[in-house]
Amino acid sequence: MKLSEKLAILEEEERRATDGMTAQTSPRRRTVNARPKRSGGSWDANKRKVLDLVREEIAPRMAGLSGPALGAEVKDALDRILQREDVQVSPMERRKFVRELIQDALGYGPLDPLLQDPTVTEIMCNSFDDIWVEREGRVHPTDGAFTDDVQYRQVIEKIVSAVGRRIDESSPMVDARLPDGSRVNAIMPPLAVHGSVLTIRKFAADPYEAKDLVNFGTWTMDLALMLEACVRGKLNVLVSGGTGTGKTTNLNVLSSFIPEGERVITIEDSAELQLQQSHVVNLEARPPNAEGQGEVRIRDLVKNSLRMRPDRIIVGEVRGPEALDMLQAMNTGHEGSMTTVHANSPRDALSRLETMVLMAGYELPVRAIREQIVSALHLIMQVDRMPDGRRVVTAVTEVQGLEGDVVLLQDIFHYRMLPSDGGKLAGELVATGLRPKLVDKLEALEIEVPAKVFRPPMATRPIHESRGRRVRVPSARELAEPERAR
Numbered sequence: 408m409k410l411s412e413k414l415a416i417l418e419e420e421e422r423r424a425t426d427g428m429t430a431q432t433s434p435r436r437r438t439v440n441a442r443p444k445r446s447g448g449s450w451d452a453n454k455r456k457v458l459d460l461v462r463e464e465i466a467p468r469m470a471g472l473s474g475p476a477l478g479a480e481v482k483d484a485l486d487r488i489l490q491r492e493d494v495q496v497s498p499m500e501r502r503k504f505v506r507e508l509i510q511d512a513l514g515y516g517p518l519d520p521l522l523q524d525p526t527v528t529e530i531m532c533n534s535f536d537d538i539w540v541e542r543e544g545r546v547h548p549t550d551g552a553f554t555d556d557v558q559y560r561q562v563i564e565k566i567v568s569a570v571g572r573r574i575d576e577s578s579p580m581v582d583a584r585l586p587d588g589s590r591v592n593a594i595m596p597p598l599a600v601h602g603s604v605l606t607i608r609k610f611a612a613d614p615y616e617a618k619d620l621v622n623f624g625t626w627t628m629d630l631a632l633m634l635e636a637c638v639r640g641k642l643n644v645l646v647s648g649g650t651g652t653g654k655t656t657n658l659n660v661l662s663s664f665i666p667e668g669e670r671v672i673t674i675e676d677s678a679e680l681q682l683q684q685s686h687v688v689n690l691e692a693r694p695p696n697a698e699g700q701g702e703v704r705i706r707d708l709v710k711n712s713l714r715m716r717p718d719r720i721i722v723g724e725v726r727g728p729e730a731l732d733m734l735q736a737m738n739t740g741h742e743g744s745m746t747t748v749h750a751n752s753p754r755d756a757l758s759r760l761e762t763m764v765l766m767a768g769y770e771l772p773v774r775a776i777r778e779q780i781v782s783a784l785h786l787i788m789q790v791d792r793m794p795d796g797r798r799v800v801t802a803v804t805e806v807q808g809l810e811g812d813v814v815l816l817q818d819i820f821h822y823r824m825l826p827s828d829g830g831k832l833a834g835e836l837v838a839t840g841l842r843p844k845l846v847d848k849l850e851a852l853e854i855e856v857p858a859k860v861f862r863p864p865m866a867t868r869p870i871h872e873s874r875g876r877r878v879r880v881p882s883a884r885e886l887a888e889p890e891r892a893r
């Protein structure tokens with residue numbers, strides 16, 4: 408009997424047994440993902456034994472096999488071994504046992520169901536039996552586990568070697584990618600003090616669009632209208648935010664406003680952007696090999712991209728001296744370029760840029776750097792992650808010019824917190840009411856932004872009732888004041 412037929416029979420048996428159990432014992436339903444109770448270490452020991460036998464059996468035929476052919480070979484071997492060997496697993500557990508074995512032999516073991524689960528956006532393994540996931544912005548532990556540390560290390564090596572890299576004591580931290588495009592980072596001892604750590608940022612099969620960000624409350628319709636006009640009008644935009652706040656996602660959505668037909672070059676450490684236009688070239692930096700040779704930095708790619716006739720250059724994230732090349736590109740005919748930076752506020756983003764420009768090694772006076780920044784950058788968008796997991800845009804700020812040595816920043820949109828009942832966080836992104844100077848640039852290109860976009864909410868709820876107390880909500884203009892005063 409073929410394995411598939413056997414599985415069907417086992418499934419039927421399991422279903423009947425479960426129905427019987429549910430009827431007799433408790434009205435509560437069994438959770439689909441519940442891990443079967445293991446009889447001591449026998450489950451893992453059995454799995455290890457069968458896996459070793461599978462590997463032994465298919466090893467001579469492994470070379471040259473991949474994909475479905477390898478899958479069929481593993482399933483046949485498993486079929487033969489389960490018939491031949493005395494495996495102590497109850498009939499109810501058998502189906503799960505076979506499924507886990509196939510995952511272990513062909514995929515990434517306990518990571519497979521998490522990779523297939525569309526609600527999981529990030530997977531974090533701190534050790535073989537300590538796996539966490541992020542769902543809807545919140546981090547939760549899971550009950551999944553690798554059989555042991557050996558299997559955990561094997562999976563890490565499988566992921567890393569598939570992209571031609573290696574992880575060992577001489578190269579203990581690696582960036583890699585899964586075949587589906589998910590971004591992977593692995594770090595092992597002695598750098599990771601308590602054992603290897605694997606972090607996977609899942610690749611969105613269906614990337615967010617502007618309408619999704621509006622639905623999530625990250626953007627407002629008014630902001631979307633303004634951003635679309637800015638991108639079409641080739642203004643240079645910087646997305647700023649902390650780790651995992653949504654910088655790349657916002658950059659990707661911004662890039663969706665680039666008109667079809669322009670030649671776009673994307674440059675990243677690990678290719679994550681998913682542009683939908685037809686004329687896109689993706690470049691990816693390369694770390695040095697084991698001998699410390701062959702490194703290609705973001706900076707080299709930015710310089711190279713200038714010789715590739717780009718209309719726009721999109722750099723996934725500026726972290727170092729490439730900031731200078733990026734600013735120069737923005738200033739010299741590659742308007743409409745975009746990038747992201749790791750910073751906590753628009754002003755912090757500027758000082759990070761200054762520091763990064765200095766890393767290029769030219770002893771530029773601070774004023775000269777600021778002049779470059781001011782003439783290159785038009786807009787900074789600050790993104791943040793709220794404690795409840797929501798991603799919000801907290802400020803959209805125009806870079807207006809230099810006054811003395813100080814860069815003038817003006818908030819166009821600002822996130823204001825609202826008093827709320829029941830301890831739930833509430834806030835909204837509102838226009839500050841100030842008409843940005845960039846509107847003149849856009850009008851010169853006959854791109855119109857409706858005036859209503861910049862209108863602050865009509866003194867919305869200036870007095871708010873909270874637990875019987877009347878609280879005054881500061882106006883958007885008042886919130887913008889401190890930044891203007893700097």
Ligand SMILES: Nc1ncnc2c1ncn2[C@@H]1O[C@H](COP(=O)(O)OP(=O)(O)OP(=O)(O)O)[C@@H](O)[C@H]1O
Binds near residue numbers: 529620655657
């Ligand atoms: N507006 C949003 N609403 C909900 N989830 C979001 C939003 N933006 C991003 N995310 C999710 O947050 C996670 C991090 O997003 P993203 O990769 O864009 O962040 P990042 O700031 O670029 O991170 P890193 O600093 O690691 O590069 C992803 O799983 C993504 O799906």
Ligand SMILES: [Mg+2]
Binds near residue numbers: 654655656724
């Ligand atoms: Mg990113």
